[in-house]
Amino acid sequence: MKKLFLAASIASLMLSACGTHDETDEPNKQQVAEKKEQHKVTRKDGVTYVDGHLLVNKKVSLPSDYAPGENAEARKQLDRMIQESRQDDVNLVFRSGFRSYETQQQLYRSYVSRDGEAAADKYSAKPGHSEHQSGLAFDVGSVDASDDFKTSFVKTPEGQWVKDHAHKYGFIIRYPEGKEAITGYQYEPWHLRYVGKELAQTIHNEETTLEEYFEVGQ
Ligand SMILES: [Zn+2]
Known part of the structure; x- marks a missing residue:
């Protein structure tokens, strides 16, 4: 039996050796196919990963x-991150973190009654769609709070520091400037999403979004 296997192995080796001339491009094609399939979408208990x-x-x-x-x-x-920002004389502060479905529902309703649904949808998530419900998103601000929750936050020393350093702690600016059509949200320089250092570094370097990186629509 062993001899038979050996003979079969040699035969297959010869076959593949014979084929190399014609198949020089094959590994590349395969690599491209693998790259396209590299992001694996799974669902567990209604949560998408x-x-x-x-x-x-x-x-x-x-x-x-x-x-x-x-x-x-x-x-x-x-x-x-907040603690280490102090070393650069930056007064970064925590503003909000985990938010339940119910809290988001109340918030969204109040925004809709104040600004109307179309306007509210640009800055607020519908219940079940807020990243704050994941426990992985945080809003940060400055001690004086003058530019908190405004796009002008990026012009403050705190906003600038976050832009330059958040990825080192595993955070991304989840809704970047110029990516409104992709994320569905206006620029939020204060909203950070924890993805871990490796992915945060990649997304920072590529100046991209989770949607683009994962090749999934929003
Ligand atoms: Zn937020």
């Missing part, structure tokens, strides 16, 4: 009963 990273956006929602609370690792990194 891409390559293991939770995804929530205008189209992808979280179940109403999904309430994990604040992610401990994300909060630890946020606190470390």
Whole structure:
């Protein structure tokens, strides 16, 4: 039997060796195919993950009963970031974190009654669509709060510092400037999403969004 296997192996080796002339382009084609398939979308208990990273956006929602609370690792990194920002004389502060489905529902309703649905949708998420419900998103601000929750936050020392350093702590600016059509949200220089250092570094370098990186629509 062993001899038979050996003979078969040699035969297949010869076959592949014979084929090399014609197949020089094949590995490249295969690599391209693999690259396209590299992002794996999975769903568990109604929550969507891409390559293991939770995804929530205008189209992808979280179940109403999904309430994990604040992610401990994300909060630890946020606190470390805020603490280390002090070394650069930056007064970064925590403004908000985990928000339940019910809280988002109340918020969204109040925004709609104040500004109308179309306007509210540009800056607020419908219940089940807020990244704050994941426990992985945080809003930061400055001690004096003058530019908190405004695009002008990026012009403050705190906003600039976050833009330059957040990725080192595993955070991305989730709704960047110029990506409104992709994320569905206006620029929010204060809204940070924890994705871990590796992905945060990549997204920072490529100046991209989760939607573009994962090749998923919002
Ligand atoms: Zn936010």
